[in-house]
Amino acid sequence: MLEKCHSCGAETPPSPTGVTHAYLDASPGCWARYGEVLAREYANAQYFAVHSITVDAYSVQHPGHPTPQEINSLNLHLASLYAHYQKSGRAT
Numbered sequence: 556m557l558e559k560c561h562s563c564g565a566e567t568p569p570s571p572t573g574v575t576h577a578y579l580d581a582s583p584g585c586w587a588r589y590g591e592v593l594a595r596e597y598a599n600a601q602y603f604a605v606h607s608i609t610v611d612a613y614s615v616q617h618p619g620h621p622t623p624q625e626i627n628s629l630n631l632h633l634a635s636l637y638a639h640y641q642k643s644g645r646a647t
């Protein structure tokens with residue numbers, strides 16, 4: 556049985572631990588899959604080349620409650636994504 560992440564809509568197997576991030580609003584299953592992606596990036600230099608995009612995109616897809624910390628974090632991740640795509644010529 557899959558559970559749906561209330562932030563991004565991904566359907567994932569339930570996490571056996573139920574652990575999620577302190578202020579990103581992800582389901583435990585989605586958070587666990589994200590951890591698996593990060594583990595692959597840390598283990599493979601080719602995957603690690605896009606690590607910052609992974610972190611920024613996941614963070615933007617899982618905004619938490621609008622606290623000053625979360626708003627600042629979201630702004631930084633959005634600016635980082637914009638800078639990446641601006642640099643690559645894909646932003647307009």
Ligand SMILES: [Zn+2]
Pocket residue numbers: 560561562563564565581582585586617
């Ligand atoms: Zn999610």
